Amino acid sequence: MAQEPHIVLSDVRKAFGRKHVLNGLDVSVDKGRSLVVIGGSGTGKSVMIKTILGIIRPDSGSIRVAGEEVVGLKGAARDRYLSRFGMLFQGAALFDSLPVWQNVAFGLIQGRKMNRARARDIAIEKMAQVGLGPEVGQLYPAELSGGMQKRVGLARAIAADPEIIFFDEPTTGLDPIMADVINNLIVDSVRRLGSTTISITHDMASARKIADDIAMIYKGRIIWHGPADTIDTSGNDYVDQFIHGRAEGPIQMEVLKP
Amino acid sequence: MNFLANLGRVVLALLAETGRVTLFTRDALIQGLTPTIYFRQIFDQLMKIGYNSLLVVGLTAFFTGGALALQIYLGSSRFNAESLVASIVALGITRELGPVFAGIMVAGRVGSSIAAELGTMRVTEQIDALVTLATNPFKYLVGPRIVACVISLPILVGIADIIGVMGGYIVGTRSLGFNSYAYIKNTVDFLKLDDVTSGLIKAAVFGFIIAIMGCYHGFNSRGGAQGVGRATINAVVSSAILILAANFVLTSFLFKN
Ligand SMILES: Nc1ncnc2c1ncn2[C@@H]1O[C@H](COP(=O)(O)OP(=O)(O)OP(=O)(O)O)[C@@H](O)[C@H]1O
Ligand SMILES: [Mg+2]
Numbered sequence: 426m427a428q429e430p431h432i433v434l435s436d437v438r439k440a441f442g443r444k445h446v447l448n449g450l451d452v453s454v455d456k457g458r459s460l461v462v463i464g465g466s467g468t469g470k471s472v473m474i475k476t477i478l479g480i481i482r483p484d485s486g487s488i489r490v491a492g493e494e495v496v497g498l499k500g501a502a503r504d505r506y507l508s509r510f511g512m513l514f515q516g517a518a519l520f521d522s523l524p525v526w527q528n529v530a531f532g533l534i535q536g537r538k539m540n541r542a543r544a545r546d547i548a549i550e551k552m553a554q555v556g557l558g559p560e561v562g563q564l565y566p567a568e569l570s571g572g573m574q575k576r577v578g579l580a581r582a583i584a585a586d587p588e589i590i591f592f593d594e595p596t597t598g599l600d601p602i603m604a605d606v607i608n609n610l611i612v613d614s615v616r617r618l619g620s621t622t623i624s625i626t627h628d629m630a631s632a633r634k635i636a637d638d639i640a641m642i643y644k645g646r647i648i649w650h651g652p653a654d655t656i657d658t659s660g661n662d663y664v665d666q667f668i669h670g671r672a673e674g675p676i677q678m679e680v681l682k683p
Numbered sequence: 684m685n686f687l688a689n690l691g692r693v694v695l696a697l698l699a700e701t702g703r704v705t706l707f708t709r710d711a712l713i714q715g716l717t718p719t720i721y722f723r724q725i726f727d728q729l730m731k732i733g734y735n736s737l738l739v740v741g742l743t744a745f746f747t748g749g750a751l752a753l754q755i756y757l758g759s760s761r762f763n764a765e766s767l768v769a770s771i772v773a774l775g776i777t778r779e780l781g782p783v784f785a786g787i788m789v790a791g792r793v794g795s796s797i798a799a800e801l802g803t804m805r806v807t808e809q810i811d812a813l814v815t816l817a818t819n820p821f822k823y824l825v826g827p828r829i830v831a832c833v834i835s836l837p838i839l840v841g842i843a844d845i846i847g848v849m850g851g852y853i854v855g856t857r858s859l860g861f862n863s864y865a866y867i868k869n870t871v872d873f874l875k876l877d878d879v880t881s882g883l884i885k886a887a888v889f890g891f892i893i894a895i896m897g898c899y900h901g902f903n904s905r906g907g908a909q910g911v912g913r914a915t916i917n918a919v920v921s922s923a924i925l926i927l928a929a930n931f932v933l934t935s936f937l938f939k940n
Contacts, residue, residue: 480811508817518808522800535721536817581816 429492431456431621432589437476437486438645439469446472447483448645454638459615459622461632461653463667464642465676470625471515473642474591477623478510479503490589508536511582515593515625517574519566525577526552526562532585551580556606571598579607583614590614592624596631608634629668632656641667643676707899714819715826724827732793732828733835737842739792740785744843747780748772748850756859768859769866770873772851777878778938781843782836783930786889789836790922794897797828798918801901802911810902820902829894836890837883844879881937888933889926896922 430453439447446469454460462470475481477488479498488496490506498506511532519528529548533539539547549559555576566574575598582590592611596604608631614620615635626632632639636653641664649661656668666674755771801824804810813820848870855861897918904914 475811478811478815480814504817504819507815510815512812512815514808514812516808518812520804520809520812521807531818532816535823 428456429489430454431458431491432477432623433487433489434473434477435487435489437473437483437488439472439476439481439483446645447476447486450486450642450646452640452647452650454621454623456621457615457619458637459611459624459635460638460640461624461626461636462640462642463626463629463632465667466627468642469645470642471593474512474593474623474625478507478512478591504536508532508585509588511585511587511590511620513575513578513582513590513592513595515597517566517571517578519574519577519581521566523565524562525557525564525566525569528566528577529562529580529584531581537585548580548584551584552577554583554610555580556603572600572603575599576603576607579610583610586618586620588618588620590620590622592622592626594625594627596626596628604628604631605634607631611635703903704895704899707902708895710821711825711829711895711898714821715829717822719819719822721823721827724823725830728827728831729835731796732789732831733838736789736792736835736839739788740839740843741846743784743788744776744781744847745850747784748776748847748852749854751775751780751847752851752854752859756855765859766869768855768861769851769869772855773848773870773874774878776847776851777844777874777882779882779930779934781847782840782882782885782889783926785836785840785843785886786893786926786930787923789832789839789890790893790896790926791919793832794893794918794922795915797894797897798901798904798915799911801898802904802914805902805904806907806910825894825898825902828898829891832890832894833887834890836886836893840882840886841879844882881933884937885930885933888929892925892929893922896925 433453435451437447437450438445450469450473452460452462452473462473464470472481476483477490477495479495483496486496487494495506520531523531526545526548527534529551530541530544533544533547534541549562552559552562557573557576557580561569561573566577569577575595579592579595582592595607595611599607611622611624612635615622624635633653633656638651639653639656640647640650641661642648643663649659649664651659656664659665662675666676751772752768755768756765759765759767759771801810804824810820810824813823852863852866852870855866856863900914900918900921904910
């Protein structure tokens with residue numbers, strides 16, 4: 426029997442009030458693979474990731490990670506579950522009361538109870554991987570540029586060498602060179618740690634570089650899912666419109682409606 | 684008809700809010716005050732909440748004690764009962780005005796800052812980030828604030844009692860012509876331990892109210908800077924009102940006989 430994929434979402438639904446954001450979303454990622462999710466703004470990509478982490482509770486549907494149902498986990502079981510994840514938030518979400526190095530080391534110190542000196546060394550090493558020198562460690566998040574904050578968020582996400590990593594728009598706000606450094610880092614985390622990753626991006630260059638598989642989300646469902654190298658020949662009009670960034674096509678932006 | 688409908692809506696909203704606060708309080712107690720305990724956070728909060736409120740609470744107490752002495756002097760001189768000034772100032776400060784004024788000042792200073800800080804953390808997803816780092820926000824954020832408030836307020840009120848009585852003493856001896864020795868003797872002889880401890884018990888309850896309301900409104904803020912602003916106002920107003928209400932209830936319990 427083929428092994429069950431590492432992460433499986435089936436028929437996940439979530440509405441905020443009358444607004445149906447996830448409409449029976451099905452997606453899966455195999456262990457050690459990198460899935461990139463693309464899709465327009467406001468289509469529910471961030472919400473999807475948050476349901477997997479249990480930050481947002483789906484209205485219905487099942488989410489299985491490593492063969493276990495995880496919707497509604499509580500208490501210590503939930504903490505244990507979450508300690509397998511790293512997450513880069515779209516807005517970085519750094520703790521602004523803590524200096525940068527403590528942000529990066531947070532999961533090690535609080536989550537894994539590592540002693541501070543060791544956690545600090547690891548934090549500095551991870552910061553170096555995202556192109557930040559040790560002197561940045563003493564600064565507070567408010568003293569950093571947007572792109573630097575993103576990289577600190579990234580360092581925090583990978584600090585504990587997690588089994589599963591989510592990147593919500595890892596390269597937005599970075600210059601093209603740094604974006605490529607980050608792409609390499611994501612590819613490297615998958616190879617070196619064997620992590621399973623889901624990345625959300627609008628940046629097709631980045632998607633092509635980091636993805637093993639690509640899934641496109643539209644109106645709260647996955648409308649296309651396939652190996653990254655077949656995206657140009659998907660034969661799906663929605664996907665074609667998205668990757669070529671055309672205003673005309675089946676996807677009608679709300680602003681264009683008369 | 685319309686009026687009744689509106690009234691009904693307000694009552695329902697109030698009941699719903701009460702329910703939510705109750706559930707939040709339960710989570711705060713069950714999750715926030717059980718291990719893991721973040722001692723470093725507790726210490727930080729003690730500094731922020733307790734130590735940094737000293738000046739505000741001290742000044743409030745001083746002027747309150749002074750004004751009280753003046754008023755009681757003016758009132759009691761109508762019955763030639765000026766000798767009561769010292770003891771009534773001490774009673775008023777320790778039983779009522781010390782804890783209530785300290786509570787309200789701290790609600791303004793600390794309740795607002797808790798709500799604003801946690802509210803900002805909520806809307807910038809820092810609370811979600813805590814969760815993804817396998818850290819329970821109730822334990823890391825709410826618990827330490829409750830502990831710090833419940834410890835700080837009685838200490839602050841203890842200090843406020845001393846400063847308030849001192850305010851009365853200074854007004855009494857400098858401008859009302861009381862003999863310094865007699866004023867102190869009057870205060871000490873008359874004051875009972877109960878007067879002070881009842882005030883400290885009140886203070887601990889007020890501290891709990893401030894922490895819970897600050898955390899509750901901060902945790903539930905929505906919608907950016909505006910939402911955080913609203914949360915801050917709600918935290919201060921609701922804790923001030925709850926403090927006054929709790930004070931009334933506690934006074935009627937603590938001084939039954
Ligand atoms: N906590 C929430 N409460 C109410 N509505 C929400 C909440 N979170 C998300 N939404 C709504 O869900 C929809 C999808 O949001 P989401 O953040 O997942 O979009 P996205 O696909 O990540 O977009 P982007 O590419 O712009 O980041 C949006 O319309 C948003 O308004
Ligand atoms: Mg998003």
